[in-house]
Amino acid sequence: MTPLGRYLETLRRRRGLQQSQLAAEVGVQPCYISAMENGRKGPAxxxxxxxxxxxxxxxxxxxxxxxxxxxVRHPFK
Structure with a gap:
């Protein structure tokens, strides 16, 4: 898990949202949020x-x- 992913998960949980709920509000698939939180996908x-x-x-x-x-995750982008 990356610092970005860990923090995103913390923020989401503090607001009482499941990955699927956040994904629906953002307009992406739940697996996209999961991949971000677990470091399998870089920043959006x-x-x-x-x-x-x-x-x-x-x-x-x-x-x-x-x-x-x-x-921190992508310092040159």
Missing amino acids: SPPIMSKIIQALELTPSEEQALALGRI
């Missing part, structure tokens, strides 16, 4: 990340921490 594209941020109703500090997880 900016439009998908925006939808995740909106679906989870992240605070500015949570959003920043999620973005840092993305930077």
